[in-house]
Amino acid sequence: MGTRRAVPVxxxxxxxxxxxxxxxxxxxxxxxxxxxSSNAVIIEGRPAxxxxxxxxxxxxxxxPLKMTDVRETIMHLYSLGRFEDVRVExxxxxxxxxxxxxxxxxxxxxxxxxxxxxxxxxxGTLRSRMVDRFGxxxxxxxxxxxxxxxxxxxxxxxxxxxxxxxGAAIIEHDPDRATLVFDVDAxxxxxxxxxxxxxxxxxxxxxxxxxxxxxxxxxxRPAELxxxxxxxxxxxxxxxxxxxxxxxxKAAFSDNRSRVDLTVxxxxxxxxxxxxxxxxxxxxxxxxxxxxxxxxSVDQDLLEDSAHRITDYLNQQGYWKAQVETPTRRExxxxxxxxxxxxxGRLYRVGPGGVQITGNQFISIDQLRPLSKMPAGDPxxxxxxxxxxxxxxxxxxxQGFATAEITSAVNxxxxxxxxxxxxxxxxxxxxxxxxxxxxxxxxxxxxxxPMISMRAGDPYYGPAVxxxxxxxxxxxxxxxxxxxDVSLAPxxxxxxGDGATADVIFKIVEGPQTIxxxxxxxxxxxxxxxxxxxxxxxxxxxxxxxxxxxxxxxxLTSLGLFRRxxxxxxxxxxxxxxxxxxxxxxxPQTSVGYGGGLQVDRVLRSPDPDSAPIExxxxxxxxxxxxxxxxxxxRNRSVNLYSRLSLRPSPDPTxxxxxxxxxxxxxxxxxxxxxxxxxxxxxxxxxxEQGVRTGFNFSRKGFNTEVGHRFNPIVRGxxxxxxxxxxxxxxTLPESERLSVDRAFSQVRISAFSGAxxxxxxxxxxxxxxGMFLSADATVAARAIGSEVGFxxxxxxxxxxxxxxKPHLVFAGGARLGLAQPFERLxxxxxxxxxxxxxxxxxxxxxxxxxxxxxxxFFAGGDTTIRxxxxxxxxxxxxxxxxxxxxxxxxxxVLNAELRTPLFGxxxxxxxxxxxxxxxxxxxxxxxxxxxSVGFGLRYRSPxxxxxxxxxxxLDRRLIGTSLEKRYAIHFSIGQAF
Numbered sequence: 001m002g003t004r005r006a007v008p009v010x011x012x013x014x015x016x017x018x019x020x021x022x023x024x025x026x027x028x029x030x031x032x033x034x035x036x037s038s039n040a041v042i043i044e045g046r047p048a049x050x051x052x053x054x055x056x057x058x059x060x061x062x063x064p065l066k067m068t069d070v071r072e073t074i075m076h077l078y079s080l081g082r083f084e085d086v087r088v089e090x091x092x093x094x095x096x097x098x099x100x101x102x103x104x105x106x107x108x109x110x111x112x113x114x115x116x117x118x119x120x121x122x123x124g125t126l127r128s129r130m131v132d133r134f135g136x137x138x139x140x141x142x143x144x145x146x147x148x149x150x151x152x153x154x155x156x157x158x159x160x161x162x163x164x165x166x167g168a169a170i171i172e173h174d175p176d177r178a179t180l181v182f183d184v185d186a187x188x189x190x191x192x193x194x195x196x197x198x199x200x201x202x203x204x205x206x207x208x209x210x211x212x213x214x215x216x217x218x219x220x221r222p223a224e225l226x227x228x229x230x231x232x233x234x235x236x237x238x239x240x241x242x243x244x245x246x247x248x249x250k251a252a253f254s255d256n257r258s259r260v261d262l263t264v265x266x267x268x269x270x271x272x273x274x275x276x277x278x279x280x281x282x283x284x285x286x287x288x289x290x291x292x293x294x295x296x297s298v299d300q301d302l303l304e305d306s307a308h309r310i311t312d313y314l315n316q317q318g319y320w321k322a323q324v325e326t327p328t329r330r331e332x333x334x335x336x337x338x339x340x341x342x343x344x345g346r347l348y349r350v351g352p353g354g355v356q357i358t359g360n361q362f363i364s365i366d367q368l369r370p371l372s373k374m375p376a377g378d379p380x381x382x383x384x385x386x387x388x389x390x391x392x393x394x395x396x397x398x399q400g401f402a403t404a405e406i407t408s409a410v411n412x413x414x415x416x417x418x419x420x421x422x423x424x425x426x427x428x429x430x431x432x433x434x435x436x437x438x439x440x441x442x443x444x445x446x447x448x449x450p451m452i453s454m455r456a457g458d459p460y461y462g463p464a465v466x467x468x469x470x471x472x473x474x475x476x477x478x479x480x481x482x483x484x485d486v487s488l489a490p491x492x493x494x495x496x497g498d499g500a501t502a503d504v505i506f507k508i509v510e511g512p513q514t515i516x517x518x519x520x521x522x523x524x525x526x527x528x529x530x531x532x533x534x535x536x537x538x539x540x541x542x543x544x545x546x547x548x549x550x551x552x553x554x555x556l557t558s559l560g561l562f563r564r565x566x567x568x569x570x571x572x573x574x575x576x577x578x579x580x581x582x583x584x585x586x587x588p589q590t591s592v593g594y595g596g597g598l599q600v601d602r603v604l605r606s607p608d609p610d611s612a613p614i615e616x617x618x619x620x621x622x623x624x625x626x627x628x629x630x631x632x633x634x635r636n637r638s639v640n641l642y643s644r645l646s647l648r649p650s651p652d653p654t655x656x657x658x659x660x661x662x663x664x665x666x667x668x669x670x671x672x673x674x675x676x677x678x679x680x681x682x683x684x685x686x687x688x689e690q691g692v693r694t695g696f697n698f699s700r701k702g703f704n705t706e707v708g709h710r711f712n713p714i715v716r717g718x719x720x721x722x723x724x725x726x727x728x729x730x731x732t733l734p735e736s737e738r739l740s741v742d743r744a745f746s747q748v749r750i751s752a753f754s755g756a757x758x759x760x761x762x763x764x765x766x767x768x769x770x771g772m773f774l775s776a777d778a779t780v781a782a783r784a785i786g787s788e789v790g791f792x793x794x795x796x797x798x799x800x801x802x803x804x805x806k807p808h809l810v811f812a813g814g815a816r817l818g819l820a821q822p823f824e825r826l827x828x829x830x831x832x833x834x835x836x837x838x839x840x841x842x843x844x845x846x847x848x849x850x851x852x853x854x855x856x857x858f859f860a861g862g863d864t865t866i867r868x869x870x871x872x873x874x875x876x877x878x879x880x881x882x883x884x885x886x887x888x889x890x891x892x893x894v895l896n897a898e899l900r901t902p903l904f905g906x907x908x909x910x911x912x913x914x915x916x917x918x919x920x921x922x923x924x925x926x927x928x929x930x931x932x933s934v935g936f937g938l939r940y941r942s943p944x945x946x947x948x949x950x951x952x953x954x955l956d957r958r959l960i961g962t963s964l965e966k967r968y969a970i971h972f973s974i975g976q977a978f
Contacts, residue, residue: 031090033064037097043104044173052520052529056080057102065098072572073102079570079581080522082107108171108178110137116167120159120186129153136563140169143180154186156223160257161187175525190220193259198249201266202236212264220260236268237296243269270336272298278342281310289313290340298338303327310342318379319344320418348380351419355388359424363399368392372422380418385410392422400459400499403427429499430460438489439508443479451475460502472506480543483511514544517577523584527561528634532582534674535559544569544578556584561631563587589631596623599646602862602870602969604694604885604960613732613884615870615966622646640669648692661697665689680709694872695885696854697730714761720754723786726855733881739851745827748853749788752781766945767976768801769810783825789853790823799978808902814978818858818892819922824850857888858918863971864978865894866914868933868952870969875918876929884960891919893930896978900939908939914952931956948973
């Protein structure tokens with residue numbers, strides 16, 4: 001488009017330069033070769049300060065005016081995709097030079113869509129149809145198509161006289177944008193005047209009218225009616241009427257199309273029965289082998305396919321000569337009987353010695369034997385023999401025997417016994433002689449040869465040669481040689497000893513190298529150009545490489561700032577130069593999220609410190625609200641506010657109030673991806689929360705600042721400083737058994753520095769099939785940096801995931817180790833009632849405190865650590881109070897193993913073994929004192945992640961007060977356990 005528009009503009013300018021000289025003006029022709037005094041880009045009468053536009057001007061200030069520079073400038077401006085017309089004006093400057101004005105008419109991109117008039121349907125419904133087919137903001141030239149699609153929507157919804165037309169667009173300037181307007185007149189919806197059921201319905205007409213919602217007076221909605229007719233057909237097919245059909249036979253409208261008389265024809269077809277004669281089949285295999293009920297069809301292709309399935313199944317069992325024909329059809333009295341005649345014949349087995357291999361000379365039988373496993377006495381499977389033949393042939397090809405002939409024969413040698421034989425005609429073996437390249441001129445051979453993996457003496461293998469050729473092509477593409485051609489020079493094998501050698505010479509036609517002359521960025525209304533440029537792997541003056549373009553697109557996409565990204569190379573005549581245009585469409589800055597649900601926990605609860613706790617399920621309604629703002633100040637910074645509220649049930653059985661303690665969390669987050677001279681990601685958070693732990697409640701407030709750096713795609717490190725206060729209250733532990741730190745510092749201030757390192761090779765964070773996740777986190781808190789108590793804390797965890805050769809059949813294993821060491825400090829002594837102890841002089845008595853505060857102790861038990869146990873309930877005896885409430889400890893070990901397997905559809909199953917324990921001190925850690933559980937569960941693969949139901953059984957139970965722990969616990973959650 002740019003070139004077609006530019007030619008007449010330049011022609012006009014040339015004509016003006018050659019025009020007759022006006023008396024009051026210097027000769028126009030004198031402008032050429034005069035120095036350019038000034039350049040300006042004028043958008044709708046105003047100068048454009050956009051640096052991208054000024055960079056596009058090739059007629060540089062102070063340089064002589066050249067028409068080639070003007071032409072290039074026009075093409076550059078067109079290539080930005082922002083202008084529909086470009087004009088050039090030249091005028092004499094006071095200093096004797098020439099002033100150039102590039103006058104552009106902008107394309108007003110659509111940034112908003114509005115619907116005016118009597119809508120009839122909700123605006124959300126209209127917008128959803130538009131977005132599904134044309135995107136959030138369709139271009140103005142698609143307005144007619146959008147209107148037609150919306151008109152069709154109205155027809156589907158029963159507004160048969162509706163009118164949708166594109167209205168006058170609302171144009172805005174600086175920035176240039178437009179609002180697309182649609183004028184809508186929905187008119188009156190059509191209602192059903194009368195309805196009738198024709199055909200042979202299985203149910204009474206009144207019941208069908210109710211099901212199809214076509215009773216007189218109801219709205220006529222063709223799309224919904226077609227959906228309900230489809231559901232009716234599906235229901236009839238579930239009743240084994242597999243040829244059922246239902247459709248609108250007649251729709252008679254009134255003159256103004258406000259009323260309609262409907263006739264629906266329902267034809268169930270015959271009742272289908274499937275029979276099997278001859279040899280029997282396993283009943284549990286019938287639905288898979290003959291999926292008539294699942295498919296709801298008796299289509300001829302499906303029946304033929306079912307016969308093939310049965311035959312293949314029998315062949316796999318060793319019935320080599322099984323015969324199953326396409327079923328016969330017998331129809332009478334409204335019934336259709338399909339009969340499969342099955343003759344599986346005799347069961348054939350492999351004879352002594354298994355598969356025999358003959359004709360091999362160069363390749364020993366020991367090399368071929370692992371490829372030909374078919375043990376003697378096993379049922380003979382023809383498909384397995386074909387697979388062995390293919391594997392042997394492939395092995396010979398990789399060893400340089402390009403013309404080797406491999407055949408197989410079954411050889412029936414006895415009573416239902418076969419002797420499979422693989423026959424080999426090896427032919428000559430070809431190895432590689434010389435390896436090199438030819439024809440390259442601009443690129444040195446030394447740079448190309450590392451792309452070639454083959455070496456002299458290797459077997460000549462066609463796919464390996466093609467792989468190296470592709471590597472050379474990729475190298476040239478990444479060096480900017482887009483037209484490079486690489487071919488294999490004809491090679492004639494030369495006999496050498498028992499085989500032959502062939503030289504591999506790649507012939508290269510390089511073509512021109514393309515250099516990036518300019519990079520233009522357009523479409524960024526809010527995002528700073530520097531933010532986009534720093535993600536680009538391409539640069540002006542560098543080769544136009546394909547890998548760099550792909551990586552640039554990936555990096556821009558990963559920012560999450562843009563709805564669409566297009567990177568295009570634009571030629572302006574010289575094949576060795578390209579301009580790169582990066583066109584982006586920014587995503588909305590503000591995002592809002594909200595939702596609700598039900599939190600289910602297996603917990604220990606004690607009504608008072610003197611009562612033994614009991615295990616019970618707690619159901620707490622839960623909701624969240626989140627609002628975020630991305631790309632703050634156009635620099636890819638973001639702020640986010642998240643809030644969550646859970647209403648815990650009241651623990652007091654005497655009250656009529658359903659809810660008691662409320663859990664809440666409010667977090668504000670600031671994120672800057674390229675902080676500290678672009679070294680790492682800065683995340684600052686401030687939080688206020690209140691929550692429940694087994695044995696106490698707590699409230700916490702504080703902030704932390706973290707700087708993370710990604711060393712490579714799988715390794716990330718971070719440094720963090722955190723400061724906060726935690727208040728512990730509502731203890732259910734006896735006062736005398738509370739740890740001294742909790743008694744002395746019921747509200748404790750902690751100031752700490754942390755460092756973490758993670759290595760993540762998982763293929764999917766939600767449901768990994770393979771890979772590992774390793775992390776190490778170390779924390780130190782000290783009074784010297786403002787903390788009331790000091791400690792060191794280390795937490796290590798590792799998870800491994802391995803696919804066992806079948807989709808979603810995965811072994812998952814995990815190990816977690818936590819160790820903490822408190823620093824001793826002096827604190828006021830307290831008596832059993834919690835009052836300060838004083839000496840004879842009235843001074844507070846100080847005692848050493850050597851415990852971790854409750855907020856920093858480790859806990860285990862529950863759906864993400866050790867299943868089968870209530871939340872936080874696992875611990876060594878010294879970490880459990882006399883009333884059975886856990887206090888947490890300074891060391892943690894958790895071990896997990898799972899076998900995840902698909903069951904049917906989106907449902908999977910899990911078998912698991914969990915183990916671990918909490919110890920009072922790190923020096924008490926003893927792997928011989930672990931507690932464990934086994935169990936099973938179900939997983940449903942939903943759009944929000946796996947929905948999980950687990951049942952865990954304790955391998956050992958302890959007394960809680962005077963009662964033995966429950967044998968099992970049920971856990972319900974979203975997301976995998978680890």
